Amino acid sequence: MDVLESSLKFGLMLEAYLRGSVNHIPELRQQMDGIGKMRSISELLHSKGLKDRDKKEKARDTMQQVLAQQSYKQVLNNCVSTLDPKLTLGGLKDRECRFYDSKMRPLLMVYENPDPSAFPGDIRVIFKNGDDLRQDMLTLQIIGIMDNIWQQEGVDLRLLPYGCISTGARVGFIQCVTQAETIANIQKMLKSTRSMLTLWDSTLLHQWLKDKSPTEQHLKTAAEAFCVSCAGYCVATYVLGIGDRHSDNIMIKESGQLFHVDFGHFLGNFKVKFGMRRERVPFVLASDFEHIIDKYFGFNHFANLCEEAYLILRRRAPLLINLMAMMIQTGIPELRSMNDLNYVREALVLGESEAVAKEHFRGKLQEARRNAWSTSLNWYVHGLSKDNRQ
Helix, strand or coil, X not given: CCCHHXXXXXXXXXXXXXXXXXXXXXXXXXXXXXXXHHHHHHHHHHCCCCCCHHHHHHHHHHHHHHHCCHHHHHHHCCCECCCCCCCECCCECHHHCEECCCCCCCEEXXXXXXXXXXXXXXXXXXEEECCCCHHHHHHHHHHHHHXXXXXXXXXXXXXXXXXXXXXXXXXXXXXXXXXXXXXXXXXHHHCCCCCHHHHCCCCHHHHHHHHHCCCHHHHHHHHHHHHHHXXXXXXXXXXXXXXXCXXXXXXXXXXXXXXXXXXXXXXXXXXXXXXXXXXXXXCCCCHHHHHHHHHHCCHHHHHHHHHHHHHHHHHCHHHHHHHHHCCHHHCCXXXXXXXXXXXXXXXXXXXXXXXXXXXXXXXXXXXXXXXXXXXXHHHHHHHHHHHHHC
16 A cells, blocks of 8 residues: 555555444454554654563563553454454463574564364464565565475475564564474573584574474474475575565574575575675585485485476476565565566576576585585574674
């Protein structure tokens, strides 16, 4: 609605829907009031200088006190999930809510689960204020379509396109994936990110999976899930040109499933610092990843799986490109014209034969493997800068 080119069209559609669905208005109003309350807390956190641990703890306590107020509970308790309209959120557990230590201070909102038979545990959602989530939405939807394409061909790469919705200008919700950790947190738990030895220790992720696996069979199952999901995301992130792949933007579930988060840069718009591209690999294939792949899967098997997945997507390239082209008029910052989709065409080598395309991707795979050291260095620098911000 905030995009001038489309606001009139969608405004008329919204008005027509509300006139025909009057009973839905109270539910929508509660959701909008809830977004307003969360936005006010987010802006309160933005206004505070949270550079040391004591200030962060005080800010968290303040956030929880505000959420405990009756005016907030009345709006935020027992509402329909914005992420999934089929899901009703129970009471807000204000003492468990907190914010993440990143630039936009995303809020983690924890709700009671009114239907434990559907799935166990509390319901957790992340509220973001200040980031344009439309690009994340599109990327996750395309990754979900890639997953469907692969599954139609009998290839299950265990992708995890989690829920994400933009509810307004630079505001929205993200599904919180439970029983998962970022690679940065895993490295921090097992060894200080300040140690240069972390750069060359490729066993940390394997050790973490071992710690989370009660038996050797569980470990083998988790390692296999890691390898196939790693293959899927290697191909998906390469084809979509996803950048900013530091160690806080890649996560692993305790079941072994690897997945990527935060898609603020895609279609080859990679981050540049001091005139140099920070990422020097076509996709992330860190030495930590290769250690698990070699031990449980075999690199040749992994490479063959990546190549098969790549060629499957290449055969369905018109579908992927046309779906993304439909989003050009939405105002997504890095998708403004058909020229922006040239990256996907070049990544899939659409002007050449399948044999040439296969050889092209094989070269990219070797490049990612050969330059894994640069990924480790990038992660180390990211860890240092993160420590200095805390």
